[in-house]
Amino acid sequence: MSTTICYFSGTGNSLIVARDIAEKTNGTLVPIPSLIEKERIVIESEVIGIVFPVYHAILDGLPLIIKRFVKKMDNLNSKYIFVVCTCQGFSRLTINKVSEIIKSRGGQLSAGFTIPMPNNKKPPKIERQQKLYNNWKNKLEIIYQYINARKKGRFENTIFYNILLAPFGSRLRNKTINLLNNLANTNDCQLESLIPLTDRSFFVDESCNGCGICAKVCPVSDIKIINNKPVWQNHCESCLACINWCPNGAIKGSIKLNEKIPVRYHYPDVKLSDMFLRD
Ligand code: SF4
Ligand code: SF4
Known part of the structure; x- marks a missing residue:
């Protein structure tokens, strides 16, 4: 089962997540900016992971480069596609949006994961940062199991959205x-x-x-x-x-x-x- 992990990262949170998944799955790591100028993007691997940060989560959170990237993807039929969003804990709209675009390209989003990481505008204290990094190492094993079994599922904080954000x-x-x-x-x-x-x-x-x-x-x-x-x-x-x-x-x-x-x-x-x- 060949795996390609495509990532976009400004300050390393998404890079480290993508790199860890690629190492664990023997996958190939590809920076999205290196592909973005192509007219059509075809990834031959059976398993495709897309790792990126969430920006402005209340809008839709999807970085513009990820929108452009997925809109150029082709031959997605029958692939196992998963996304991993690094964020401050809220990625519901983002996973919905990327799922919609993947569908419009003939594919299907099989799994979506949310990985809380420090905010690069206002990072928390070092102890909190370390806690988030440790949590990521624990979640890596779960993601690996999903990929290996080609399991479907989504991990996102719906309670946070429904109770705290949706009303406002x-x-x-x-x-x-x-x-x-x-x-x-x-x-x-x-x-x-x-x-x-x-x-x-x-x-x-x-x-x-x-x-x-x-x-x-x-x-x-x-x-x-x-x-x-x-x-x-x-x-x-x-x-x-x-x-x-x-x-x-x-x-x-x-x-x-x-x-x-x-x-x-x-x-x-x-x-x-x-x-x-x-x-
Ligand atoms: S914030 Fe804008 S200008 Fe600065 S590195 Fe990112 S994309 Fe480039
Ligand atoms: S803004 Fe900073 S990184 Fe850019 S040229 Fe000036 S010193 Fe170097």
Whole structure:
């Protein structure tokens, strides 16, 4: 049974999850940005895993690059397809959305897993982070068993959604759109045109030395270094890799970062070089 694990990751949570699953299943690990420019994406393996973070869960949570990726996938009939969402615990709408797109491509989502991980905007205290990492190691075995048996199932926090979020759904959605509008400096409500512009809120302070690391870690080449400073190109995915991997903490923006934790967040076992997807 051949397995391919496709992943998208800005600060390493989804990379580590994808890498662990690939190791456990003897699967091949493929970064989604390396495939995204193709017109049609065909993965020959019988088992396909797609691992990615959830952004703005109350909208639909699916990163734009994952929407584009799945919409280009072909020959999905008869494959065992599963998704793993790294998030702060809520992925119901995201799994629904990706399932819908997979169906429109002739496939079927067999299993969807939710893996709570630290938020890369406001990471929790180190002890809490460690707890989340330990929980992931325990869940890996369950996911492996599902894949091996080609079992169907979904793991998502429906109680959290039904009791806490659903009653306030429209208010929370409006609030999130307003926040994105502020970042993007626009009144657009379409996520496809709004999210790419959220990089308008980014700027650098005087500690930027022009090293270019932000441009190298950007999974969608949204940053050019011009006159020794990053210039954003308005096709951002909102992954925050540039902000979190800048060695000087030089990138600021209207995104509220946790200034009490001076070092930005990334999964501790992931190295900067793991994030370089291009030469
Ligand atoms: S990584 Fe930071 S210091 Fe380096 S060019 Fe980008 S913003 Fe400047
Ligand atoms: S510009 Fe920054 S936040 Fe936007 S996609 Fe690139 S790395 Fe991610």
